[in-house]
Amino acid sequence: MSRVALKVAYDGSAFAGFQRQAEGGCRTVQGVLEEVLVRLCGRAPSALGLRAAGRTDAGVHASAQVVAFDTDRAWDASRWRRSLNGMLPDDVVVAAVAFPPDDFDPRRMAISRAYAYRWLIADAPDPRRRHATWHVPGPMDRHALGRAWSGLVGHHDFTAFCSTGSNLRSPWVTVHRANVEFLGDEVILRIQAVSFLYHMVRRLVGSVRHVAAGRSPVEDYLALLDRDRKGLPPPVTAPPQGLCLDSVVYPRGLVSWESPPTSPRGPIDAGT
Amino acid sequence: MSRVALKVAYDGSAFAGFQRQAEGGCRTVQGVLEEVLVRLCGRAPSALGLRAAGRTDAGVHASAQVVAFDTDRAWDASRWRRSLNGMLPDDVVVAAVAFPPDDFDPRRMAISRAYAYRWLIADAPDPRRRHATWHVPGPMDRHALGRAWSGLVGHHDFTAFCSTGSNLRSPWVTVHRANVEFLGDEVILRIQAVSFLYHMVRRLVGSVRHVAAGRSPVEDYLALLDRDRKGLPPPVTAPPQGLCLDSVVYPRGLVSWESPPTSPRGPIDAGT
Numbered sequence: 167m168s169r170v171a172l173k174v175a176y177d178g179s180a181f182a183g184f185q186r187q188a189e190g191g192c193r194t195v196q197g198v199l200e201e202v203l204v205r206l207c208g209r210a211p212s213a214l215g216l217r218a219a220g221r222t223d224a225g226v227h228a229s230a231q232v233v234a235f236d237t238d239r240a241w242d243a244s245r246w247r248r249s250l251n252g253m254l255p256d257d258v259v260v261a262a263v264a265f266p267p268d269d270f271d272p273r274r275m276a277i278s279r280a281y282a283y284r285w286l287i288a289d290a291p292d293p294r295r296r297h298a299t300w301h302v303p304g305p306m307d308r309h310a311l312g313r314a315w316s317g318l319v320g321h322h323d324f325t326a327f328c329s330t331g332s333n334l335r336s337p338w339v340t341v342h343r344a345n346v347e348f349l350g351d352e353v354i355l356r357i358q359a360v361s362f363l364y365h366m367v368r369r370l371v372g373s374v375r376h377v378a379a380g381r382s383p384v385e386d387y388l389a390l391l392d393r394d395r396k397g398l399p400p401p402v403t404a405p406p407q408g409l410c411l412d413s414v415v416y417p418r419g420l421v422s423w424e425s426p427p428t429s430p431r432g433p434i435d436a437g438t
Numbered sequence: 439m440s441r442v443a444l445k446v447a448y449d450g451s452a453f454a455g456f457q458r459q460a461e462g463g464c465r466t467v468q469g470v471l472e473e474v475l476v477r478l479c480g481r482a483p484s485a486l487g488l489r490a491a492g493r494t495d496a497g498v499h500a501s502a503q504v505v506a507f508d509t510d511r512a513w514d515a516s517r518w519r520r521s522l523n524g525m526l527p528d529d530v531v532v533a534a535v536a537f538p539p540d541d542f543d544p545r546r547m548a549i550s551r552a553y554a555y556r557w558l559i560a561d562a563p564d565p566r567r568r569h570a571t572w573h574v575p576g577p578m579d580r581h582a583l584g585r586a587w588s589g590l591v592g593h594h595d596f597t598a599f600c601s602t603g604s605n606l607r608s609p610w611v612t613v614h615r616a617n618v619e620f621l622g623d624e625v626i627l628r629i630q631a632v633s634f635l636y637h638m639v640r641r642l643v644g645s646v647r648h649v650a651a652g653r654s655p656v657e658d659y660l661a662l663l664d665r666d667r668k669g670l671p672p673p674v675t676a677p678p679q680g681l682c683l684d685s686v687v688y689p690r691g692l693v694s695w696e697s698p699p700t701s702p703r704g705p706i707d708a709g710t
Contacts, residue, residue, distance in 0.1 A: 175566070260562075
């Protein structure tokens with residue numbers, strides 16, 4: 167018996183979130199993964215012990231969710247990847263496989279997680295990106311947006327940005343990085359932290375939209391980190407489809423991902 | 439009775455192409471537009487006389503298809519847009535409205551069309567972009583790709599790149615522009631011409647992939663424009679989901695598009 171880790175990408179549009187739900191009938195990423203693993207490994211779902219780095223809500227995507235499970239199949243990374251991708255539906259893809267230590271816990275051992283939230287800045291909505299962006303029409307103060315978002319870096323009390331009563335853990339979170347990228351007609355709000363409170367990213371995004379639209383000063387947005395509401399409109403939760411779990415980071419050396427072999431001609435020359 | 443033109447964006451994934459088909463049962467963009475217009479205008483589909491600038495195949499997208507129809511509703515652009523978008527399914531959006539002359543023909547009066555074809559350059563496929571890109575793994579010779587693609591500009595015989603027996607018109611096409619853009623992990627192949635032969639863009643893209651992968655020299659690719667097949671592999675038709683009709687150009691002054699009003703604070707500051 168040994169532990170296998172998967173780096174999984176999915177289009178969250180047709181899922182009721184990552185986590186399997188007590189009542190059946192809801193399609194979840196965990197449910198789909200377990201169904202395929204049960205067929206491949208011949209074990210009951212409970213014996214797999216599938217765990218994930220983070221739970222994503224309905225409609226939220228992942229380009230690199232991390233899950234781990236136990237199996238006695240001694241396959242190499244390439245065979246796991248091919249077998250799983252051959253059976254998974256086309257909205258879930260295993261991008262890489264690793265063989266971490268047997269006590270690897272993808273959630274508790276993660277040292278940080280990074281999310282990206284995409285806005286589509288255009289007069290008209292784009293039907294092709296309706297499942298991947300939040301359509302934000304109107305003028306935009308890029309400078310104020312950048313100042314407000316990057317001001318999130320540090321150790322702060324995010325009470326004002328989390329759903330009330332959603333969990334009992336501390337509202338203090340350390341944000342390592344927060345930056346805004348302008349890519350064509352999209353604005354990508356990136357944020358990396360050890361962990362996130364429930365709905366925290368979507369509320370941060372919903373509120374910073376007021377700043378980007380010039381309706382709230384940057385200072386009032388950042389004052390929320392001191393739980394000072396001032397005259398700011400109540401936090402809006404941005405819709406799920408703009409959000410994507412982009413990476414989960416582990417201590418160096420803990421997980422060695424094996425990606426598909428690249429051609430003998432050398433690495434791909436992409437990304438400027 | 440007057441003619442109304444619409445600039446229409448759609449996600450082609452769930453459509454059997456643009457054109458309404460003789461047998462029912464196929465969901466088409468034209469069918470969906472006509473159904474809504476019939477309800478709004480109280481006219482039979484034949485009385486609308488709906489015409490489009492170009493027919494897109496099943497799975498092919500549009501960010502700016504142009505259609506025109508006749509109506510006696512004297513609505514302004516904003517009311518047309520709101521009424522149509524309120525009734526259309528969420529994979530079709532009317533982005534702009536115009537009131538062209540009554541003899542406006544969106545197909546015959548177009549002076550050029552521009553298409554974009556997207557490759558995803560990555561080891562693993564991305565489930566979030568499976569309906570919008572062609573996954574092209576492996577190494578890539580950017581320089582050769584750029585030379586081959588931009589070599590398409592000019593007046594050429596595209597016989598080698600069109601489906602045989604598909605139409606009787608001349609195989610000579612004037613390509614105004616052809617350029618390659620590298621945007622993150624995507625390669626965007628753009629091409630603009632007066633008109634295109636059936637499957638021409640998808641065949642050009644399918645064949646240039648051999649060049650990008652280093653399997654064919656640029657010279658052999660461009661020799662196809664002289665109908666010289668040399669040792670080149672037979673043209674492959676690239677899959678439809680990477681293709682998008684990006685714009686249709688009309689003589690200056692013929693069509694004045696009215697987009698959604700921007701906020702009084704001025705134009706959107708997007709796109710670097």
